[in-house]
Amino acid sequence: MQPLWMSLAAAWLAVLAAPAQAQEWPAKPVKIVVPFSAGGSSDQLARLLAPELAAAFKQQFYIENRAGSSGALGSAQVARAEPDGYTFVNAGSGPHLTGPAINPNIGYDPLKDFTHVAMEAADSYVLVAGTALGVKSIADLVAIARTKPLTSASPGPGSLGHLILERFKRRAGIEIQHVPAPNSGMNEVVGNHISLTLTTLLTAGEMIRAGKVVPLAVTTAARHPAYPSIATFLEQGYPDTRGETWFWPAGPKNLPADIVHKLNAEVRRINKTPKMRAHFETLALSTMDLDPAAVAKFIADEYAFWAPLAKEAGLTVQ
Numbered sequence: 001m002q003p004l005w006m007s008l009a010a011a012w013l014a015v016l017a018a019p020a021q022a023q024e025w026p027a028k029p030v031k032i033v034v035p036f037s038a039g040g041s042s043d044q045l046a047r048l049l050a051p052e053l054a055a056a057f058k059q060q061f062y063i064e065n066r067a068g069s070s071g072a073l074g075s076a077q078v079a080r081a082e083p084d085g086y087t088f089v090n091a092g093s094g095p096h097l098t099g100p101a102i103n104p105n106i107g108y109d110p111l112k113d114f115t116h117v118a119m120e121a122a123d124s125y126v127l128v129a130g131t132a133l134g135v136k137s138i139a140d141l142v143a144i145a146r147t148k149p150l151t152s153a154s155p156g157p158g159s160l161g162h163l164i165l166e167r168f169k170r171r172a173g174i175e176i177q178h179v180p181a182p183n184s185g186m187n188e189v190v191g192n193h194i195s196l197t198l199t200t201l202l203t204a205g206e207m208i209r210a211g212k213v214v215p216l217a218v219t220t221a222a223r224h225p226a227y228p229s230i231a232t233f234l235e236q237g238y239p240d241t242r243g244e245t246w247f248w249p250a251g252p253k254n255l256p257a258d259i260v261h262k263l264n265a266e267v268r269r270i271n272k273t274p275k276m277r278a279h280f281e282t283l284a285l286s287t288m289d290l291d292p293a294a295v296a297k298f299i300a301d302e303y304a305f306w307a308p309l310a311k312e313a314g315l316t317v318q
Contacts, residue, residue: 025085025259029060032249033089035074036155037067037182041123041202045247046090048279049120052270053263067182070156071095072106079108083115083252085259091116091250093302094159101307102158115255116299117292118267120247121285123200124220125164126230128213132192138172138217138236141196145174152176152196153185160245161198163310164219168198168233168241189213200245201227201284219243226284244286246302248295264292 032050036042043065050061066074071094078089096110108114127138133150135141144150154162162178169176176196181188184199190212197204201224207213208227215230219242223232233241249267251260270276271287280287290298 025256025262026057026059028086029062030057030085031087032061032063033074033078033087034063034065035067035071035089035092035095036065038065039183039186039203040155041200041245042071042090042092042247044202044283045121045285048276049249049267049270052273052276053266056266056270069106070099070154070159070162070180072099072103072108072158076107078250079113079252081252083254083256085251085255085263088117088249088251089114090120090247092160092247093245093306094155094161096250096299097303097306098160098163098310099158101303101310110303111300113253114250115253115260116295117249117251117255117260118264119288119290119295119298120249120267120271121280121287122244122246123202123283123285124218124224124244125161125198126201126204126208126218126227127165127168127196127198127216127233128189128204128208129196129216130189130192130194131212131214133195133214135216136214137231138233138238141216142172142174145172145176150176150195151179152198153179153181153188153194154198155182155184156180158310160243160306161200163306164241164243165198166314167309168238171238171241186213205284217241224284226281248299260292264295 032046034043034046046063050063053061066077075089075095078087081087100106100110129135135144152165179194184203185194185197186203188194189197190207208215217233217236218224218230220232268289
């Protein structure tokens, strides 16, 4: 007959050996991969959300910047991660909507290899020029582009800013050399080393307000309420030069449903708080309140819209 102490020891060892997934999620720090360099829209939004999630779940949510290949490098890392709820990517329109459409070797399927969790926020685009270029409108830009070579930055080939720029160039009948650069080349445009960048309002806003760059047009259908002095592309004769970039937390495929629903509910709650709504208003952002099924459908619909446009632009990345 087994001694009592041995039975108790065996029972205690069984408790210690219980699988990690039986613990309440999150039982350890959660990593959010930002697939771009620090300072851009994706990074700023992730750093707004992470401390709110940490406070809600009583666990650390930390940021890891893993820039490269227009967001594909960090996104691929998360696609290959274990679906245990401890690795997410701050997904975005570039690496998950337009990038896969022009790069057959991107390393992941944007719909099949991720679990898209909740909508975070959307940021509109603005075309800004360096102060030394001497332009104040799209008409000025088109005129000068026909007399001298210009350059324009984006996070990289296949990014949404790159795609919108390519569409504008074709409509205007001008040539502008594309230059991949960290943070959409804002520092280079401020320093007048790159002529232009078509980037998000969140990325460019501080420099616009400081007068360090010249805003030429926004991609919204009407003038943006936070920047009413900036004319739209539509007003300036380019009605189909539009677009906004969405950001959302996504995990690897097969993420457990209970984790998806817990995180989705918390992101939606946070987005409705006065604190976050004030951030969105200050930063000129919009958001949507969607459950996980609606999130997945929205991402699939956006991919179906942008992918043909990326191919139409003739962009190819191998």
